Amino acid sequence: GPEGMLDVVRDWLPRARMPFLVKPNAGLPRLEDGRTVFPMGPEEFAAKTARFAELGAKVLCGCCGTTPAHIAALAKAVAGRPWQRPEADGPLAVTSRSRTVVVGGNHPLAVIGERINPTGKPVLTAELQGGELSEALRLASEQVASGAAILDVNVGAPMVAEAEVLPRLVQGLIGRVEAPLCLDSNDAAALEAGLWAYPGSALVNSISGEPGRMELLGPICKHHGAPFILLPLEGRKLPVTAAERLGIVERLVDKALAMGIPKHLILVDALALTVSSKPEAAQACFETIRHCRQAWGLPTCLGLSNISFGLPARELVNSTFLAMCMGSGLAAVIANPNSGRLMETAFSAEVLLARDPQAGRFIASYAGWKPGGEGGAPAPGMGMAAGGTPAAKPATSLGQAVIQGDKAGLSGMIDAALASGTSASEILNGELIPAILEVGRKYERKEYFLPQLLLSAETMRLGFDRLKPLLADASDGEAAGRIVMATVEGDIHDMGKNIVCLMLSNHGYEVVDLGTDVPAERIVGEALDRDADVIGLSALMTTTMVRMADTVRLRDERGCRARIMVGGAVVTDAFAVSIGADGYSEDAVGAVREAARLVGAARGCQSLENC
Numbered sequence: 001g002p003e004g005m006l007d008v009v010r011d012w013l014p015r016a017r018m019p020f021l022v023k024p025n026a027g028l029p030r031l032e033d034g035r036t037v038f039p040m041g042p043e044e045f046a047a048k049t050a051r052f053a054e055l056g057a058k059v060l061c062g063c064c065g066t067t068p069a070h071i072a073a074l075a076k077a078v079a080g081r082p083w084q085r086p087e088a089d090g091p092l093a094v095t096s097r098s099r100t101v102v103v104g105g106n107h108p109l110a111v112i113g114e115r116i117n118p119t120g121k122p123v124l125t126a127e128l129q130g131g132e133l134s135e136a137l138r139l140a141s142e143q144v145a146s147g148a149a150i151l152d153v154n155v156g157a158p159m160v161a162e163a164e165v166l167p168r169l170v171q172g173l174i175g176r177v178e179a180p181l182c183l184d185s186n187d188a189a190a191l192e193a194g195l196w197a198y199p200g201s202a203l204v205n206s207i208s209g210e211p212g213r214m215e216l217l218g219p220i221c222k223h224h225g226a227p228f229i230l231l232p233l234e235g236r237k238l239p240v241t242a243a244e245r246l247g248i249v250e251r252l253v254d255k256a257l258a259m260g261i262p263k264h265l266i267l268v269d270a271l272a273l274t275v276s277s278k279p280e281a282a283q284a285c286f287e288t289i290r291h292c293r294q295a296w297g298l299p300t301c302l303g304l305s306n307i308s309f310g311l312p313a314r315e316l317v318n319s320t321f322l323a324m325c326m327g328s329g330l331a332a333v334i335a336n337p338n339s340g341r342l343m344e345t346a347f348s349a350e351v352l353l354a355r356d357p358q359a360g361r362f363i364a365s366y367a368g369w370k371p372g373g374e375g376g377a378p379a380p381g382m383g384m385a386a387g388g389t390p391a392a393k394p395a396t397s398l399g400q401a402v403i404q405g406d407k408a409g410l411s412g413m414i415d416a417a418l419a420s421g422t423s424a425s426e427i428l429n430g431e432l433i434p435a436i437l438e439v440g441r442k443y444e445r446k447e448y449f450l451p452q453l454l455l456s457a458e459t460m461r462l463g464f465d466r467l468k469p470l471l472a473d474a475s476d477g478e479a480a481g482r483i484v485m486a487t488v489e490g491d492i493h494d495m496g497k498n499i500v501c502l503m504l505s506n507h508g509y510e511v512v513d514l515g516t517d518v519p520a521e522r523i524v525g526e527a528l529d530r531d532a533d534v535i536g537l538s539a540l541m542t543t544t545m546v547r548m549a550d551t552v553r554l555r556d557e558r559g560c561r562a563r564i565m566v567g568g569a570v571v572t573d574a575f576a577v578s579i580g581a582d583g584y585s586e587d588a589v590g591a592v593r594e595a596a597r598l599v600g601a602a603r604g605c606q607s608l609e610n611c
């Protein structure tokens, strides 16, 4: 309903640079006497939805549960009120489907994890060349667990078709981590393919003064609303002094603005060169950062580790350099977040720059810190709002693998559990099913969102498919009865139904599985055509369980003799009785018991009338 959308709209609207449409339901639906009921009447709906107009939404509509009366009341509530474009708050934002990292201003430093880059990494290089993504995905989880707010993604290596591999990896990463991505390539086609594959505003790394690069990539970034790193490089000569760098930045920014590319998409690279060969290299960075921030209001970033090339104890130099850059106004850094020292420095600097209220993030991360570096907990993604990332650490148990969506881990763990003598049904019933139910609870508590739900469901299915052939087959000889099974219309949940189907066929029943989202008409038609003894219906949502009642009604109307049993997480015994179903079970073992009882009953009669 409108209340549930308020926080999201407040968060998104100031950053939306296009007309914003809000379409709430008339509240959260309840099931009453077999009917889905929406609680909000027209007046309440109108009063609550009109608030979005005050925030700057351009179009207001009504979704589920609203009627022409709701829309009329809403029209009246906002009549005569002119649309006011909200003030766009300016800063550069990098987003994923569920996270926003604001870069610049007084927002915390955004650490851009640099590890997904095949240079100097033979394992990653070989995998990418073979089209494999698991090492890249592992590096992603590891960096997020260490505190990266954004992940740089670079697949540039010999014999890697970047335009094909980059979007594929982007797809893989979307399901794995919530952190927004920074697409890093020299290949403009790969960057464009990556942007199309990405459901958010990815950061593009980078646009330099190389002839034609701005002309080619600028419009693509503008089209996707993708911020980009502006690299002050022109021709072959490196700009050593701050004045040289700022001259190039100014020319490139002017060019971008003249092309209609908005300023809020530009993140300037302050260009860290090597201090051991150019002693003034760090100073040039501080000046560039300060000038960009103070004179032009432009956020800056840099690739940190170049600064210490050729020196011993590079981490010391890198982290000190980072603190000094942050003091000059640096907004983002491309670095290795697995470096404890670096993250300690960044978190401490946030406190000193008064950007960590009550030192909350620092205390949460380092309350247990001890000299020598022990006891510092890994930092939560620095530029991000709090919240868990499911695949952040490798799973250590079967259940955790489902909860975290660790597909690769699950297969190995199932093999190990089977080898140690645990039966397939113990694994399914004792580990996998409780885990997917915990996923559901996390979703209810808003700890998980749809991408995590999907990843866990896929992981569960993988485990189920692996166990399926091993679940004991108790059938022999003639079928014990014919059962038509389906998930009802509007519902695509099929894991429970599949388990019930498997159990029934393992107990000798002939099972006709009609799949998911099946209309009552088809279910009853198939039961009649196949002279089924039993119809088994599954529903997982309050909005779809009412379709079970339709099926019972149609079965009676068409004189079909099949008995109907129902199940699925939301279905209860009382509901089954209320719709006139003949049987119910809360799980697959009970489904087999019910099937035996109902086949017996159905076989005792040829049509419903004479039973």
Ligand code: B12
Binding pocket: 433, 436, 437, 439, 440, 441, 443, 444, 450, 453, 454, 457, 490, 491, 492, 493, 494, 495, 496, 497, 499, 500, 536, 537, 538, 539, 540, 541, 542, 543, 565, 566, 567, 568, 569, 570, 584, 585, 586, 587, 588, 589, 590, 591, 594
């Ligand atoms: C995994 C999952 C998904 C997966 C499904 C993947 C798949 N291939 O099935 C995905 C991500 C696709 C999904 C999508 C959605 N989901 Co969903 N999903 C779940 C989740 C977490 C687990 C369901 C599950 O598989 N459980 C494990 C199986 C083994 O259990 P089961 O189905 O209950 O089956 C057992 C018994 O019930 C019984 N049984 C089942 N069928 C039958 C049939 C008979 C005849 C008998 C006798 C017994 C029986 O035996 C089974 C074995 O023991 C539940 C949470 C929950 N608590 O159930 C939410 C949940 C069902 N989903 C929900 C929602 C809202 C959605 C979405 C609308 C989300 C969205 N915003 O888009 C969509 C729906 C799309 C659609 N039109 O159907 C809600 C439903 C809320 C409600 N009360 O109506 C739940 C409850 C989560 C929540 N708390 O909000 N979902």
